[in-house]
Amino acid sequence: MVRVGIIGVGGIARNVHIPQLKECADAEITAICDIDENALKKVGDDLGIDEKYRFKDYKDLIACTEVDAVEVCTPNYLHVKMAADAARAGKSINVEKPLSVSLADTKELTDAIKDTNVVNMMCMSYRFRPAVRFAKWIMENNLIGDIISINVEYLKSSAFMEGRRLDWRFVKEYAGTGVLGDLGVHLIDLATFLAGDLKKVSAQTKIVVKERKKLDSEEYAPVETDDYCSFIGEMKSGAVANFMITRCAIGNVNTIKFDVYATKGVISFNLNNPEVLGVCIGEVDVKANGLHTVDVPKEFFVKQEQTFIDLINGKECKYAPHVEDGVKLQGVLDAICKSAEEEKWVEL
Numbered sequence: 001m002v003r004v005g006i007i008g009v010g011g012i013a014r015n016v017h018i019p020q021l022k023e024c025a026d027a028e029i030t031a032i033c034d035i036d037e038n039a040l041k042k043v044g045d046d047l048g049i050d051e052k053y054r055f056k057d058y059k060d061l062i063a064c065t066e067v068d069a070v071e072v073c074t075p076n077y078l079h080v081k082m083a084a085d086a087a088r089a090g091k092s093i094n095v096e097k098p099l100s101v102s103l104a105d106t107k108e109l110t111d112a113i114k115d116t117n118v119v120n121m122m123c124m125s126y127r128f129r130p131a132v133r134f135a136k137w138i139m140e141n142n143l144i145g146d147i148i149s150i151n152v153e154y155l156k157s158s159a160f161m162e163g164r165r166l167d168w169r170f171v172k173e174y175a176g177t178g179v180l181g182d183l184g185v186h187l188i189d190l191a192t193f194l195a196g197d198l199k200k201v202s203a204q205t206k207i208v209v210k211e212r213k214k215l216d217s218e219e220y221a222p223v224e225t226d227d228y229c230s231f232i233g234e235m236k237s238g239a240v241a242n243f244m245i246t247r248c249a250i251g252n253v254n255t256i257k258f259d260v261y262a263t264k265g266v267i268s269f270n271l272n273n274p275e276v277l278g279v280c281i282g283e284v285d286v287k288a289n290g291l292h293t294v295d296v297p298k299e300f301f302v303k304q305e306q307t308f309i310d311l312i313n314g315k316e317c318k319y320a321p322h323v324e325d326g327v328k329l330q331g332v333l334d335a336i337c338k339s340a341e342e343e344k345w346v347e348l
């Protein structure tokens with residue numbers, strides 16, 4: 001049984017990590033940590049965790065002998081330090097995305113992993129979407145030929161959420177970037193997972209909602225992170241990539257779309273219909289308009305948290321994202337910010 005401790009029991013821990021860990025027959029949540037006492041009490045009571053394993057200081061959770069593996073689910077600026085401390089204590093680590101707030105900041109963690117060789121995973125959650133894994137399989141088996149272009153969109157309307165205040169996501173020091181690191185990092189992972197590494201990017205970012213009320217007063221303060229980002233990229237393969245990432249797309253609660261256009265066919269995915277892929281494979285009919293829909297075979301269904309536990313148990317987990325993927329993605333985020341700031345192409 002893998003004994004798991006969770007640092008940060010906010011939104012993602014409650015919506016993904018905890019429910020998925022509860023489904024793992026070979027894992028149990030033995031400890032939690034949060035600086036917010038209400039969160040600690042609520043989640044501790046829900047999970048029936050003994051008071052002595054509810055920590056306010058993450059270092060106490062890491063030191064806890066009842067914890068073999070640590071999930072880092074805190075705001076972005078805390079990931080590297082917490083994960084590196086856990087790794088140095090010999091614990092397996094599963095780290096939320098984006099890995100950090102800058103590429104330079106990731107070194108402490110990569111050094112800690114190099115020194116300890118602990119099992120590590122990054123929560124690039126969309127790699128665990130069955131349709132995405134099926135798309136990868138289609139490409140690996142060369143069923144659609146060479147990729148010409150890839151279009152990816154992540155659309156939400158959450159910038160306009162009534163009463164949304166200046167939480168950590170809108171503060172550069174805590175988040176690094178806005179919608180780019182929050183949502184865009186998933187798209188970049190998707191695109192590079194399917195089509196290989198990016199070679200260069202040309203980007204623009206915008207802050208649409210420019211100020212919000214502070215968390216603890218009625219006073220307004222400036223939003224420091226982007227809520228719109230679009231960029232074009234060239235992949236190392238020569239394929240072209242187009243990305244749009246926005247929290248300002250009214251009519252979209254959480255829409256992810258990607259289309260891969262290749263020399264022998266097309267693949268199309270929409271998160272609003274996640275268990276099917278739109279495809280045109282095989283003999284290409286240039287007069288055809290619209291794609292066939294195929295159900296994703298059951299063998300492509302896996303869960304993020306079970307994968308982390310399987311890695312700890314020494315099982316082979318194809319396509320599992322690791323911290324080294326998070327580092328690479330952080331490099332792309334940095335390049336996109338540089339491109340937007342300097343209004344020029346940036347090589348990776």
Ligand SMILES: NC(=O)c1ccc[n+]([C@@H]2O[C@H](COP(=O)([O-])OP(=O)(O)OC[C@H]3O[C@@H](n4cnc5c(N)ncnc54)[C@H](O)[C@@H]3O)[C@@H](O)[C@H]2O)c1
Nearest residue numbers: 008009010011012034035036073074075076096097123125
């Ligand atoms: N993989 C995904 O699809 C996905 C989705 C949402 C969020 N995330 C990532 O998960 C992380 C958390 O996001 P969230 O939406 O859950 O945020 P959140 O604000 O809802 O939760 C963060 C929690 O961390 C706690 N915290 C803050 N500082 C702490 C500290 N020093 N020690 C212990 N706890 C501390 C907060 O009190 C809060 O309960 C972010 O990095 C975010 O990018 C990933």
